[in-house]
Amino acid sequence: MDDSKRAIGLLDSGVGGLTVAREIFKLLPGEDIIYYGDTLHLPYGPKKLSEVREYVENIIAYLKQEKNVKAVVIACNTGSSAALDYVKQKFEIPIFGMIDSAAKKAVKVSQNNKIAVIGTEGTINSQAYQKAIKYESAESEIFAKACPGFVKLVEAGKFSGPEVEKTAYRYLESIIKAKVDVLILGCTHFPYLMPVLAKVMGKDVMLVNPAQETALKFRKELNKANLLNKDIFLNKDIVEGEHKFIVSDESRISKSFLEHGRRFLKLDNLEFKEENIFLALKNRGGNLNNA
Structure with missing residues (x-):
């Protein structure tokens, strides 16, 4: 099979990563997407x-081995x-994250070198954004805040x-x-709250959505690697790609989120299939990547 025609894999701890999926759908409408939300282990932030x-390693191994994705x-x-x-x-396929492109955008648009980043405890404590921002601009003053309550609100559909x-x-x-002029939404759940966050921060603060920056970088890098679906460019009428949504525990998706999430993401056909790869892994007593 032509590598460029294989699906793209996305993974998240739950439903938050659908904000990234939405941006990739818009930029790459003809690509097949397989989304895996690890609702069994959400939230990742406090872990x-x-x-x-x-968890991430095993999900990527599953997407690569079982779903034959071309990139993650x-x-x-x-x-x-x-x-x-x-x-x-660990893996030979291209793999992309959420941090660097958003940090680069924040430094580029900041006028006063005061940049804030909000995220989960895990993201903030890892210093990943702080290091990425400092790499782009040593002069930047960084204000970081863990906001786990935002994740709970979004998961509840609020x-x-x-x-x-x-x-x-x-x-x-x-x-x-602190009078920052840029706020990085360093958790994929936070774009759901963008209107409220924009109101609270005020008109002089730019909100940077890493989902948008990641999607732009992803398209650019796939193109460089000749992994964009060639059929998209050969046909004037792009046929929308197939989108599959999989979770590790369907019972942990709130009905309220499904109702509001479908409207926010403009995904009327948003339905989830459960595939608990971790149960299969437990039964085999090993690591998927070594199975």
Whole structure:
């Protein structure tokens, strides 16, 4: 099979990474996408990075071996922080994370060199964004804040309203006082809250969505590697690619999220199939990558 016609794999700890999937759908409408949300182990944020790395490694092995994907996007900031460098050495297919392109964009657009990043505990504590920003600009002053409550709100399908605004003001008060002019949404759940976050931060603060920056970089790198589906460029009328959504535990997806998420993502056909690769792994007593 022509490598360029194989599907693209995306993975996340749950439903947050669908914000990345949405951006890739828009930029690469003819590509087949297989999305795997590890709802069995969500949230990744509070877990040890070594534990997250093991989950990510096994999901990539599954996507590569069972689904024959041509490339993988770790559509999860915590997963990228914990595992990207490791899995890029482990697997032969191209693998992309969420951190570097967003850090580069933040430095580029900041006028006062005061940049804030919000994310899960795992992402913030890993220092991945802080290091990436400093790599781009040593002069940048960085304000980092873990906001785990945002993840819980999104998973419950709460994207707006008084509870969301109150939580946002509580988390962002110190960042607002610091007078930053750029805020990186360092968790794939956070773009669901973008209207509220924009209101709380004010019109003088630019919000950087890593999902958009990652999708742009991903398209560019796939093109350089000759892995974009050639049929897309040969046909004027692009046939939309096939999109499959898989989770490790379907029972942990809230009905409220499905209702609001379908509207937000413009995915009327958003349905999930359960494939618990970790149960199969437990029964075999090994690592998928070595199975």
